[in-house]
Amino acid sequence: MEPSRWDYLLSTWRELDVPEGWRAEIVTDDAIMLGAPLEDAHCFIASRVCSELHQAISDDWGVYQALSIRLPLVGRLYVPDLVVMPEDVVLDRSQSPSPAEAAFLAVEIVSRSSMDTDRRKKLGGYACAEVPLYLLIDAWDGMGPSVSLHEQPSNGRYKHTSIVEFGEKIRLPEPFDLELDTSRFPGPDKWAS
Structure with missing residues (x-):
């Protein structure tokens, strides 16, 4: 039996020799994309968010940076900047890469x-x-640096989105019940040119 397109891309992704600091993702139907090492401002934001999330999560969950997650229904493999997931899922080698769901x-x-x-x-x-929740932190938004929280996924779309400007707080609902402070997020002037 011939492997599916998804199986082929996933096995190719697994065999890649990706340079340290780079990330390989399957973002389209027919390509594996390499992402360059992250800028300092990017890493700073990730650290701030990670710190706040650690205070709000259960002991058997983790906040992971650069953890590969698979989305086989749409033939994708993403490496989110941060993902909150149960530890037992991350450590289950039979599910590697971890399932996005x-x-x-x-x-x-x-x-x-x-x-x-x-x-x-x-x-x-x-x-x-x-x-359940997709947090998009966007220093490059044309309307000004913003943070968007997308909630309630249904039929391939999120039904609700909350947006705040950098400097404001955004509420992450249960199971986090957290007001994420964005006041220290660096705007575009602090990113490399």
Whole structure:
């Protein structure tokens, strides 16, 4: 039996020799994309969010950076900037890469090179995988730096979105029950040129 397109891409992804600091993702139907090492401002935001999330999660969950998650229904494999997932799922080698549907929250921090991917492609992919919450942190939003929380996935779309500007707080609902403070998020002037 001939392997499916998804199986072929996944096995190719597994065999890649990706340089340290780079990330390989399957974001489209027919390509594996390499992402460059992250900028300092990007890493700073990830650290701030990670710190706040750790205070709000259960002891048997983790906040993972650069954890590969699979979305086989749409033939994708993403490496979110942060993902909250049960520890037992992450440690289950039979499920590697971890299934997106086990995530409680996916976080993407938009870089200039990832605008379309994070804003459109991953938004739809996470909704199709029914990841309950998708947090998009976007210093490059044309209306000004913003944070969007997408909730209630259904039929490949999120039914509710809350948006705040950098500097404001955004509420993450249960199971987090957290007001995420964005006041220290660096705007575009703090990113590399």
